[in-house]
Amino acid sequence: MNQIINARLRGRDGLFSIEWAGGLIRAIDAQPGPQPATAEALDAGGMLVIPPLVEPHIHLDAALTAGEPRWNLSGTLFEGIERWAERKARVTPEDTKARAHRTLRMLAAHGIQHVRSHVDVTEPGLGTLKAMLEVRDEARGLIDLQLVAFPQEGIESFANGRALMTEAVEMGVDVVGGIPHFENTREQGVASIHFLMDLAERHGRLVDVHCDETDDPHSRFLEVLAEVTRVKGMGARVTASHTTAMGSYDNAYCSRLFRVLKQAGLSFISCPTESIHLQGRFDSYPKRRGLTRVPELDRAGLNVCFAQDSIVDPWYPLGNGNLLRILDAGLHICHMLGYEDLQRCLDFVTDHSARALALGAGYGLEVGRPASLVLLSADSDYEVLRSQGQALLSLRHGEVIMRRTPGETTLLPLSTPAPGYGP
Numbered sequence: 450m451n452q453i454i455n456a457r458l459r460g461r462d463g464l465f466s467i468e469w470a471g472g473l474i475r476a477i478d479a480q481p482g483p484q485p486a487t488a489e490a491l492d493a494g495g496m497l498v499i500p501p502l503v504e505p506h507i508h509l510d511a512a513l514t515a516g517e518p519r520w521n522l523s524g525t526l527f528e529g530i531e532r533w534a535e536r537k538a539r540v541t542p543e544d545t546k547a548r549a550h551r552t553l554r555m556l557a558a559h560g561i562q563h564v565r566s567h568v569d570v571t572e573p574g575l576g577t578l579k580a581m582l583e584v585r586d587e588a589r590g591l592i593d594l595q596l597v598a599f600p601q602e603g604i605e606s607f608a609n610g611r612a613l614m615t616e617a618v619e620m621g622v623d624v625v626g627g628i629p630h631f632e633n634t635r636e637q638g639v640a641s642i643h644f645l646m647d648l649a650e651r652h653g654r655l656v657d658v659h660c661d662e663t664d665d666p667h668s669r670f671l672e673v674l675a676e677v678t679r680v681k682g683m684g685a686r687v688t689a690s691h692t693t694a695m696g697s698y699d700n701a702y703c704s705r706l707f708r709v710l711k712q713a714g715l716s717f718i719s720c721p722t723e724s725i726h727l728q729g730r731f732d733s734y735p736k737r738r739g740l741t742r743v744p745e746l747d748r749a750g751l752n753v754c755f756a757q758d759s760i761v762d763p764w765y766p767l768g769n770g771n772l773l774r775i776l777d778a779g780l781h782i783c784h785m786l787g788y789e790d791l792q793r794c795l796d797f798v799t800d801h802s803a804r805a806l807a808l809g810a811g812y813g814l815e816v817g818r819p820a821s822l823v824l825l826s827a828d829s830d831y832e833v834l835r836s837q838g839q840a841l842l843s844l845r846h847g848e849v850i851m852r853r854t855p856g857e858t859t860l861l862p863l864s865t866p867a868p869g870y871g872p
């Protein structure tokens with residue numbers, strides 16, 4: 450089988466057929482009308498075909514550990530750190546790999562084929578990173594995995610933090626991370642940004658910083674990250690994750706900040722379910738939503754996308770790999786259910802995320818690009834969201850790697866029909 454027919458494509462009218470050979474797309478043709486199904490072609494049945502979903506921010510090394518050994522009863526970030534410290538003491542490379550592979554399969558089952566995972570490198574010996582580098586190779590059939598050297602406990606304020614980050618880069622991570630708001634002082638936070646940006650530039654790596662993940666309006670490391678990005682001209686390679694403090698900045702500061710952000714041209718990732726769960730915890734009422742300014746960044750022409758962050762870990766007890774659930778939550782929380790946003794909402798879990806991950810020509814439905822695509826259960830962005838649509842099929846380099854048969858519901862006739870409902 451090397452063709453899918455009766456496909457609807459985003460932003461284009463009519464039905465299309467897509468042909469592939471040797472793992473690459475060879476043709477995308479407009480059909481004059483619906484074509485009859487054949488044994489030789491996959492039939493999209495008029496539903497939407499998109500490039501694979503992209504999960505741009507997750508922590509695979511902590512996934513599937515909630516409740517081990519104890520649950521986070523308060524649900525706070527701080528109790529999560531305490532619970533993780535208990536679980537971390539029992540982590541082995543085999544345990545890390547088994548949980549990461551299970552989680553990746555959950556993601557692949559929802560049409561995700563590109564993942565960026567942060568890996569805690571504040572660990573002498575970097576055993577977890579070694580395990581995750583193996584996972585990156587072993588999972589290639591299902592997922593392209595980018596690994597981020599993530600200094601969970603800081604770079605400047607953690608013993609040997611700089612050496613561990615450098616070692617992680619030399620071992621082959623794809624992305625350099627950071628956590629400036631967690632460093633002990635403002636000066637250390639700023640120094641950590643200069644250090645990590647220089648490290649990434651020197652080794653030709655991408656950058657993705659956990660930046661200002663707090664409700665503290667005085668946490669202002671994003672301006673530093675953006676300015677260093679602008680000076681180095683690295684905008685296409687740098688991402689700021691979370692930036693939740695922006696939800697607490699006043700508008701006067703934001704008007705200056707946005708000028709720098711636009712000059713820098715960096716990308717943003719918001720993790721709406723995780724942030725609304727963890728932020729706002731010091732508020733009584735009114736209670737902040739604890740998210741960055743997603744629609745404002747988007748309207749300013751900056752690249753923003755949505756991510757899951759956690760799946761069943763000490764910080765967030767839920768999650769099943771379904772990124773469309775995160776999109777649904779994010780659009781609600783960010784006041785983005787207006788008509789225009791609904792018409793293009795899949796941008797936030799596909800094209801925008803692919804740009805943040807710098808996937809370039811390795812992504813997208815175009816002739817000559819990988820024959821990797823996903824068939825959804827509805828025919829437009831709006832219908833996918835409204836109907837809580839699902840990924841029905843995932844094709845990767847020309848090979849079907851996932852098929853889903855949707856459940857069927859039948860509404861039975863009422864035995865005593867009400868007026869207007871029977872027989």
Ligand code: FE2
Binds near residue numbers: 506507508567659758
């Ligand atoms: Fe994170």
